[in-house]
Structure formats: C-alpha cells, structure tokens
Amino acid sequence: MKTNTNIQEFIVTRLIKLSGYSAIVFVALIFLFLIKEGVPTFAEIPLGDLLSDRWYPIEDYFGILPLISGSLIITLGATLIAVPLGIGTAVFIAEIAPRWAREILKPLVELLGGLPSVVIGFLGILVITPSLRVLLNLPTGLTALAGSLLLGFVALPTVVSVAEDALDTVPRSYREGAWALGATRWQTIWRVTLPAAKSGVLTAIMLGIGRAIGETIIVMMVTGNAPIMAFKISSIFSPVRTMTATIAAEMGEVSNGSIHYHALFFIGMVLFIISLIVNITASAVVFRSQKRSEKVLS
Amino acid sequence: MKTNFFKLNRNQTQKLGFAFLSLLALTTILPIILIIGLLIYKGGSAISWNFITGFPHDGMRQGGIWPAIIGTFYLTVGTAIFSVPLGIASAIYLSEYSKDNTLTRTIRIAIINLSGIPSVVYGLFGLGLFVLFLKFGTSILSASLTLSIMTLPVIISTSEEALRAVPQSFRTVSVSLGATKWQTIRRIVLPEALPGIITGVILGLERAAGETAPILFTGAAFFLPQLPSSIFDATMALPYHLFVISTQIPEMPVQIQFGTALVLIAFVLSMNILATIVRSQARAKRQW
Amino acid sequence: MTDKILIENFSLQYEDGIESLRNINLAVEKNAITVLFGPAGGGKSSLLRSINRLNDPEDIRLINGRILIDGDDILDPKMDIIELRRRVGMVFARPVVLPFSIRKNITYGLEVMGEKDQNKLNNAVERSLNQAALWEEIKHRLDDPAIALSGGQQQRLCIARSLALEPEVIMLDEPTSGLDPISTGKVENSLQELKKDYTIILVPHSVQQAARTADNAGFFLQGELIEFSHGKKIFTSPEVKKTEDYVTGRFG
Numbered sequence: 001m002k003t004n005t006n007i008q009e010f011i012v013t014r015l016i017k018l019s020g021y022s023a024i025v026f027v028a029l030i031f032l033f034l035i036k037e038g039v040p041t042f043a044e045i046p047l048g049d050l051l052s053d054r055w056y057p058i059e060d061y062f063g064i065l066p067l068i069s070g071s072l073i074i075t076l077g078a079t080l081i082a083v084p085l086g087i088g089t090a091v092f093i094a095e096i097a098p099r100w101a102r103e104i105l106k107p108l109v110e111l112l113g114g115l116p117s118v119v120i121g122f123l124g125i126l127v128i129t130p131s132l133r134v135l136l137n138l139p140t141g142l143t144a145l146a147g148s149l150l151l152g153f154v155a156l157p158t159v160v161s162v163a164e165d166a167l168d169t170v171p172r173s174y175r176e177g178a179w180a181l182g183a184t185r186w187q188t189i190w191r192v193t194l195p196a197a198k199s200g201v202l203t204a205i206m207l208g209i210g211r212a213i214g215e216t217i218i219v220m221m222v223t224g225n226a227p228i229m230a231f232k233i234s235s236i237f238s239p240v241r242t243m244t245a246t247i248a249a250e251m252g253e254v255s256n257g258s259i260h261y262h263a264l265f266f267i268g269m270v271l272f273i274i275s276l277i278v279n280i281t282a283s284a285v286v287f288r289s290q291k292r293s294e295k296v297l298s
Numbered sequence: 299m300k301t302n303f304f305k306l307n308r309n310q311t312q313k314l315g316f317a318f319l320s321l322l323a324l325t326t327i328l329p330i331i332l333i334i335g336l337l338i339y340k341g342g343s344a345i346s347w348n349f350i351t352g353f354p355h356d357g358m359r360q361g362g363i364w365p366a367i368i369g370t371f372y373l374t375v376g377t378a379i380f381s382v383p384l385g386i387a388s389a390i391y392l393s394e395y396s397k398d399n400t401l402t403r404t405i406r407i408a409i410i411n412l413s414g415i416p417s418v419v420y421g422l423f424g425l426g427l428f429v430l431f432l433k434f435g436t437s438i439l440s441a442s443l444t445l446s447i448m449t450l451p452v453i454i455s456t457s458e459e460a461l462r463a464v465p466q467s468f469r470t471v472s473v474s475l476g477a478t479k480w481q482t483i484r485r486i487v488l489p490e491a492l493p494g495i496i497t498g499v500i501l502g503l504e505r506a507a508g509e510t511a512p513i514l515f516t517g518a519a520f521f522l523p524q525l526p527s528s529i530f531d532a533t534m535a536l537p538y539h540l541f542v543i544s545t546q547i548p549e550m551p552v553q554i555q556f557g558t559a560l561v562l563i564a565f566v567l568s569m570n571i572l573a574t575i576v577r578s579q580a581r582a583k584r585q586w
Numbered sequence: 587m588t589d590k591i592l593i594e595n596f597s598l599q600y601e602d603g604i605e606s607l608r609n610i611n612l613a614v615e616k617n618a619i620t621v622l623f624g625p626a627g628g629g630k631s632s633l634l635r636s637i638n639r640l641n642d643p644e645d646i647r648l649i650n651g652r653i654l655i656d657g658d659d660i661l662d663p664k665m666d667i668i669e670l671r672r673r674v675g676m677v678f679a680r681p682v683v684l685p686f687s688i689r690k691n692i693t694y695g696l697e698v699m700g701e702k703d704q705n706k707l708n709n710a711v712e713r714s715l716n717q718a719a720l721w722e723e724i725k726h727r728l729d730d731p732a733i734a735l736s737g738g739q740q741q742r743l744c745i746a747r748s749l750a751l752e753p754e755v756i757m758l759d760e761p762t763s764g765l766d767p768i769s770t771g772k773v774e775n776s777l778q779e780l781k782k783d784y785t786i787i788l789v790p791h792s793v794q795q796a797a798r799t800a801d802n803a804g805f806f807l808q809g810e811l812i813e814f815s816h817g818k819k820i821f822t823s824p825e826v827k828k829t830e831d832y833v834t835g836r837f838g
Contacts, residue, residue: 005700009480013395019384020391023408023454026447030415033426088322096316097323107574108327114501114570115333116508118537119559122544123333126552156326186312207414214416216511217537221545244418244511251422251515256430268422272415279414283407397644467682471744474640474676475695476668476751485698490685 034272038265045263055227055241057250057260064267066227070144070240071213073230074223077148078155078212083205085152086159090204093160094167095189113157121221124150129222136237142224144240150222151212159208166200167193206282210275213244220245243267337560344557358521358543359551363558365525369438369533370507370565372526373517376442377449377506382499384446385453389495392454393461394483413451417511420448424516439529441517448512449502456498460491493580500573508566510537520546536562590616590755590785591637596651598632601644606809607632610651614755615802619777619786621817623796624806624832630789633806634757637787638674639667655755672699675748679760679791681740683732688724691732691743695751710750717783718746719776738769742776755785763791774799793833797821805829 041050045062052063093105128149129141136145170193178188194201224239227246247264254260306314352362396402424444434440464487472482488495510518519532520542526533540558543550591614598607607629614620622630635641637653639660653660660670672695684691692714693707701707711728715721720742724735732743741761748756758777762770777786777799790796796803800817805828813820813829824830831837 005478005481009478012480016387016391016395019387020396020405022384022388023405023412023450026450027408027411029427030419030423030447033423033431034419037422037426085322085326088319089326092319092323096319105323105327108330111334111567111570112327112330114504114508114566115330116510116537116562116566118508118510118540119337119563120333122540122555122559123336125544126555127336153329160326184308184312186315187308189315210414214414214419216416216418217541221541244416247418247422248511248514251425265422265426268419271419275414275416275419276411279411280407282414283410465682467678467680468684470640471678471682471684472694472698474638474671474678475698475747476672477695477698478668481698485694486684 031272034265034269037262038267038269041259041262041266044259050263050266053229055246057254057263060259062259062263064243064263064270066229067241067243067246067267068270069230069235070223070227071242071244073144073235073240074147074151074219074242075209075213077144077236078151079205079209081148081152082155082159082208082212086156086204086208087163087201089156090160090163090167090201091189091194094164095185095193109157109160112153113161117154117215117217118221120150120154121218124218124222138237140224140239142222142239144223144230144236144238147219147223147240147242148236150218151215154215154218155208155211158211159204162204162207163197163201166197166204169200170196203282206278210278210282213278214271214275216244216248220248225249243271247271334563337556337563340552341556341558341560344553345560349554349557350561353523354521358547359549359554363536363539363561365522366534366536366539366558367561367565368525369519369535370537370562372438372533373441373445373513373535374503374507376438376529377445378499378503380443380446381449381453381502381506385450385499385502386457386495388450388454389457389461390483390488392458394479394487409451409454412447413455415448417448417509418514420444420512421514421516423447424512429516435530436515436519436532437517437530438526438533439517441513441533441535442529444512444516445506445509448509449506452502452505453498456501457491457495460494460498461487463494464490493576497573497577500569500576504566504569504573507569508537508562510535510541513538536565588616589613590655591787592652592654593633594652594654596633596636596653597648598629598636598641598646598650599648600632601647603647607636608809610811612804612811612814614785614787616785617781617783618801619781619788619799621788621790621796621800621803622806623790623793623803624812625837627808628806629809630806631759634676634759634787634789636661637755637757638671638676639665640671640676672751673753674755674757675751675753677741677744677748677756677758677761679763681737681744681764683735683740683743686732687729688732688735688743689728692747692750695747699751714746714749715743717749717776717780718742719772719779720746736769738765738772741765741769741773745773745776749780749784753784755787756780757787759789760791761788762795770795793821793835797833805832807832 050062050064053065054061054063055066093102097105124146129146131141132138132143132146133141174192174196175188178192183191219242223241223245225241225245226239227241228238230238230240247267250260251264254264349362350367351364353364355361392402392405421444424440428434428440428443429436468486469482472486477485513535517532518535518538522534536558540555540562543558544555593610593612596607596610600606610633622633624630649661655673684694686694689711692711696707696710712721715724720739723739732740735743745761762773765773774795777788780786788799790799797817802815803817803820804814805812805820807828813824813826820829821833824833
C-alpha cells in the first residue's frame with residue numbers, strides 16, 4: 001500500500017511538473033513553426049521588395065509596409081480612444097464612484113471584455129461604418145477610423161481592469177496622508193494615487209495596445225482591407241489593411257508552401273515579435289515595481 | 299488685486315474633474331448597454347424554434363443555425379478536454395511546486411506572452427502544426443487544440459490565483475499530520491480552490507467559444523449540409539457563421555444576422571453568468 | 587526516567603538569516619512535559635519544526651548535529667519523513683481546523699495513511715476526543731463543520747487530531763495563545779492527563795504557564811539554550827542570571 005502511494009505520488013508529481021513547463025513549450029513551438037514557415041520568405045522575396053509599398057500577391061508584389069502602416073494607424077487611433085477613456089473610467093471606478101455605481105460598472109466592463117469580436121465587427125458594419133460615411137461625407141465608411149473606434153472599445157476592458165487593479169493596490173494610507181495634509185480628493189488622485197500606481201497603469205496601456213494590434217476579425221470586417229500606405233493623418237479616413245487582416249483574409253486561398261503562404265507566415269512572425277515586445281515590456285514594468293516594493297517592506 | 303475669471307478654486311476644480319470622469323465612465327459603458335439592447339431588440343424577433351434547430355438553406359439566407367450552434371458546442375467541449383487538465387496541472391505546479399527561480403520566471407513570462415499573441419497567429423500555428431504537420435486536417439480536433447493553447451494562459455492564471463488563496467496553514471497542518479504533498483493538494487487545496495478554478499475555466503472557454511480568427515483555417519467550415527460525424531470533420535461555428543453572413547453573402551436578411559449574433563452572445567454570456575454565480579456562491583460558503 | 591528525544595550539538599541557520607539555533611544539547615524525558623520558553627525569536631519554534639522536519643529544506647542554509655528519537659537520527663536523509671510526522675504530532679499556535687467536519691478533521695491523518703475501516707476510524711474519533719477532553723461537549727455534532735466550534739474547542743480538536751494518529755511525541759507551539767483563561771485551563775489539564783501516555787514538548791505562551799506545566803524546562807535566548815533543568819528548580823532558583831531576569835519578569 002505504501003509503495004503504491006509512493007508510486008502514485010511520483011507519477012503525479014512528474015506530470016504536474018511537466019505540465020508546468022507547457023507554457024514555455026507552446027511559446028517555443030509557436031515561434032518555431034512561424035520561423036519554419038516564415039523564414040523561407042527571405043530566400044524567395046528580396047528584402048527590398050519585402051520592404052516596398054505594394055502588396056499585391058496575385059502579381060507577386062509582397063511589400064509589407066502598407067500592412068504595417070495599416071496596423072500602426074489603427075492601433076494609434078484605438079490607443080487614443082482607449083487610454084483616456086479607460087484610465088478615466090478606472091479612476092472613476094476605483095476612486096470616485098459610490099458603491100452602487102461600481103457594482104454596475106465593473107460587470108458591464110467585464111461584459112464588454114467577454115463580447116466576441118465578431119459581434120462587435122458585425123455591429124460596426126451595420127451601424128458605425130454607414131454613420132461615418134454619412135457624417136463625414138466619405139465615399140465609404142470602411143475606414144481606419146471605423147477600425148480605431150471599434151478597437152478602442154475592444155481594448156477598453158483590458159485597460160480599465162488592469163489600471164483599476166493597480167489603483168486598488170495603492171495603500172489607503174497614502175490617500176489618507178494626502179487628505180490629512182489638506183489635499184482635495186481630486187488633487188490626491190493626480191498627485192498621489194495615480195503616480196503611485198504608475199507602473200500598473202503603464203502595464204494597462206501596454207496590454208491595451210497589444211490587444212488592439214492583435215485584433216483580427218473586427219479590422220477585417222470594417223476597415224475596407226485596401227493595402228495602401230497609411231502614414232499620413234488623413235489616411236485615417238481611407239480604407240486600410242492590417243497585418244492581421246491580411247493573414248486572415250488570404251491564408252484560406254493560398255496553396256501550402258507557396259511564396260504567398262510563406263509571406264503570410266512571415267507577417268505572423270512579425271506580429272509574434274511585436275506582441276512579444278509589448279508583453280515583455282508590460283510585464284517588466286510589473287516585475288520591477290514588485291522588487292522595489294519588496295525592498296521597502298523589509 | 300484682480301481676480302482671474304478663469305482661475306477656479308480647488309473645490310470647483312474637483313467638481314469639474316469628477317463630472318468629467320463620470321462622463322468618461324458613461325462613455326465607456328453606454329455603448330455596451332446599446333449593443334446588448336440593440337441585439338436583444340433586433341435579434342429577439344428572429345429567434346424561433348426553427349431558427350435554433352434548423353439548417354441554413356437558400357445560400358444561408360433562409361433557415362436556422364443549428365449546425366453552427368452544435369459546432370461551437372463541440373469546439374468548446376474539445377477545448378475544455380485539452381486545456382482544463384493541462385491548465386490546472388500547470389497552475390498547481392506554479393502555486394505548489396515552483397520555486398522563485400529563473401525557470402519559474404521564464405514560465406511566467408511565457409504565460410504572459412501566450413496571453414498576448416494575436417488570435418490569428420494562433421490560427422497560423424494551428425494550421426502549421428495540427429492541420430499540416432500532424433495531418434489532422436481542417437477539423438474539430440485541430441481547431442480545438444488551437445483554441446486550447448490560446449485558452450491556457452487564462453486558465454493557468456485564474457487557477458493559480460485560486461490555489462494561492464487557500465491558506466498556507468491548511469497545507470502545513472496536513473503535512474504535519476503525515477499527508478504527502480500530493481495528498482494535501484488533492485484532499486484540501488484543490489477542493490478549496492475549486493470554485494475559483496471553475497470560474498477561471500469558464501471565463502477561458504467563454505473566450506474560446508467566441509473566437510473566429512484561430513478557427514478560420516484550422517476547423518471552421520463555410521457551410522455543411524450535415525452535422526460533423528467525427529473529430530476529423532470540419533464544422534460550422536457561430537462566430538465564423540456570423541462573420542460569413544455579415545460579410546460574404548450579399549443581400550443577407552438583417553434579421554438572421556441579428557438572430558445569430560444574439561444566440562452567440564447568449565451562449566457566451568450565459569457562461570459568464572454561470573461563472574459569476576459559481577464565484578459568489580463559493581464566497582458565501584467559504585470558511586476562511 | 588528515560589529520554590525519548592536526544593538533541594546533540596544541534597545548529598540551524600535559515601537562508602534569510604533571521605532566526606537560528608546554535609549548538610543545542612537537550613534531552614526530552616519520556617512521559618513528561620518538557621517546556622521550552624523564552625522571548626520570541628529565541629528559536630523554540632525552529633527547534634519544534636526541526637523535530638518533525640517541517641522546515642522547508644529550501645529555507646535552510648546550514649544544519650548540524652543530531653536529533654535522536656529512540657536512537658533513530660531523524661536528520662538522516664534516509665529517514666521516512668511521513669512516518670516521522672506520524673510519530674511526532676504537532677499542534678500550532680493558532681487553531682487551524684481543516685475545512686471539513688469535526689469527524690473528518692480527526693480521521694484525516696488516518697485516512698491519508700490508508701486506513702479505511704470505519705470502525706477503527708470511529709473508535710479513533712471517540713478515543714482522541716476523550717483524551718482531549720472534548721468528547722462530552724461535541725459528541726452529538728460530529729458531522730458539523732469544525733469551523734463552527736469555539737476557539738478553545740477548535741484548539742482541543744487540533745490536539746485530538748494529533749492524538750488520533752497515536753503519536754509517541756506531541757509538540758505544542760503556544761497552543762493557548764489565542765484562548766481565554768477557562769479554555770487555557772482545560773487545555774493545560776488535558777496535557778497533565780496526556781503525559782501519562784505521551785511525551786510532550788510545550789512552548790508556553792507565558793512564563794506562568796511554563797511554571798504551571800513544566801516537568802522539565804529549557805530557557806532559550808537568541809538561538810541558544812541558556813539553562814535546562816527541572817521545572818521546579820528553573821522557576822524558583824535558576825542558576826543563570828539571564829534566566830532569573832526573565833522568569834522574574836525583569837525583561838522579555
């Protein structure tokens with residue numbers, strides 16, 4: 001009986017440890033497969049062509065600059081919407097809102113986070129893009145602006161919940177200290193609470209950006225998918241195409257192992273690296289602040 | 299001395315500031331309420347027994363969405379089968395076995411990265427590994443495996459949090475009574491953390507059920523005249539179906555689109571509500 | 587008089603360097619109450635945790651010397667720790683009842699050992715609750731959640747839980763620190779009964795409790811055993827000045 005327990009213990013412990021490493025294995029596997037299918041691009045397409053401004057695979061034009069510009073302009077727009085709204089809402093929920101308002105706001109924000117993006121894209125096509133066309137007198141409402149608006153809202157729940165968590169962890173004594181010195185609640189928020197929660201708020205912004213740049217279905221549905229260079233401010237009013245949408249739209253039609261197929265994996269590789277940078281930056285902010293607070297405590 | 303008309307005193311600043319922040323919060327939640335309201339208002343009239351249980355026909359402009367509902371159900375169950383055991387085991391490792399060292403930090407960074415990888419990249423990976431390399435084809439199996447890996451970080455993080463919330467003293471007492479580490483985990487830590495774990499699992503699966511991009515080229519079918527008969531068949535799925543009927547089919551009746559969207563969010567939100575119930579019930583019952 | 591536990595030249599240092607033990611020599615008498623007392627941080631709890639190997643090996647920087655129970659060196663890497671913990675029971679300062687029923691709290695240790703016989707389990711419940719002077723109070727509600735008991739009852743349940751495993755030694759780390767005087771009295775009385783069958787090591791929560799309960803007593807200060815002798819002697823005519831200062835309340 002006793003050896004039975006020991007054997008069971010041994011096997012279970014092994015399995016658990018193995019599972020513990022799974023996250024590393026999967027990240028490595030994902031990167032490996034992106035490299036395996038994406039790196040041949042360097043042999044098949046000259047670097048100059050890859051970095052050109054024309055994406056037209058049917059005629060073997062594989063310039064990814066328009067796609068990068070599309071992703072950037074939409075993410076920038078989404079950030080401009082999600083950051084002020086998200087942090088404002090987080091401050092409101094954490095610092096100002098009465099209890100009842102908080103109990104309504106938090107689940108609603110969570111609800112938004114749980115809405116499938118395809119539903120948001122669907123409503124975008126139905127409501128946002130026609131309105132934009134009429135309001136701004138554009139030839140089409142399927143624009144970078146539509147994408148930015150919707151992605152701004154999709155990134156909101158991430159920004160709100162991470163920023164609110166950060167504000168919540170600021171010790172109450174900080175605020176009380178500021179109040180005792182005669183600061184108003186408003187002054188306390190700006191001069192004490194938000195600065196103290198700075199690293200968490202930065203993480204919130206980074207993760208929001210990550211969420212926006214990786215979103216696929218919504219941009220595919222509402223941005224018109226025209227691979228044009230979008231480096232000007234006015235490009236926000238024209239159709240654009242993102243890296244994510246390009247993969248989603250074209251992967252279904254390419255034949256495995258073709259130049260086009262490899263190029264799409266190459267774009268996936270670029271996206272993977274961008275998300276890696278964004279997330280490591282976001283978590284580095286968190287790790288660093290933890291270490292500092294540990295020092296304060298001891 | 300001249301009073302500056304534009305100079306507000308501290309209390310006025312505060313009032314104005316609070317009003318502004320309330321406005322921001324309102325701007326955040328108003329669209330959510332509008333979205334839900336619109337979907338219920340417009341989609342409600344589409345919902346009927348035939349719509350739920352019927353097959354689409356006439357180029358999907360008529361009929362129901364039954365195969366998409368069933369497909370999403372299969373994919374969710376398939377995702378659960380792979381991601382739940384692996385995710386919980388991984389959380390147990392992090393909470394109960396791991397030490398504060400480089401390996402653990404690497405695991406944590408890997409988890410953070412997994413949660414940040416764009417969903418379409420998961421689709422690419424699923425295509426590369428499951429569909430082509432392992433030759434599972436465009437199938438429920440490939441799509442479920444792809445969604446599982448995407449869901450893993452959510453399940454791991456929430457489960458780990460639930461496990462860590464179990465008081466350390468229970469573990470010490472159990473071990474002092476001669477229990478092994480695994481006995482302690484199985485008999486005390488896991489049961490106590492279970493509600494939190496279930497909540498996390500549901501939230502993870504909820505996300506998987508609503509995803510479109512990862513299944514685009516791993517298992518989703520545009521249209522199938524019959525239900526899938528094995529895990530190696532492709533399947534229709536609610537999110538992809540909504541994508542198809544709102545972008546690929548000209549002159550699609552809006553009512554069917556709204557009906558599909560409503561069923562999809564009902565599916566997803568009922569999971570969300572279930573998670574909330576589990577969480578609040580467990581909190582009320584908890585003894586520590 | 588025989589010695590149940592012999593501690594020889596025992597030293598311990600933690601990784602974080604906060605608490606440590608230096609060169610402890612101590613004999614724990616069988617069927618008696620050995621009291622370890624002194625100011626907080628003196629190393630009493632560390633010694634208890636060493637005797638049933640509850641210290642996480644990760645936290646330990648250095649460990650030296652021997653701890654013998656009936657002649658077996660329990661620091662030997664080949665020692666079966668699970669078996670050791672069944673021989674040496676432990677009761678903690680805060681009563682930690684497991685999130686089960688009263689009955690299950692007591693049978694837990696036996697069940698993880700593989701005991702399935704319901705009769706044996708029931709007998710163990712009644713016997714150990716009786717020994718901890720709790721049976722009469724709670725015999726009608728054995729299936730209630732243990733958390734519903736009062737603090738004093740919970741602590742006696744924790745004692746009963748250790749007794750269920752029929753250990754040879756019971757170690758109690760300030761078992762009455764959270765209890766009212768009446769509950770404390772009940773616990774102390776049951777200790778006097780228990781020493782007939784068990785060897786007891788007690789870290790008391792006050793000098794008074796130490797004096798009331800001790801057959802033998804050791805005074806710990808900053809990781810060192812300052813003085814060790816009969817209870818009657820150490821509390822009335824200690825040999826070392828530091829001990830005297832402490833027991834007469836001049837510091838600590």
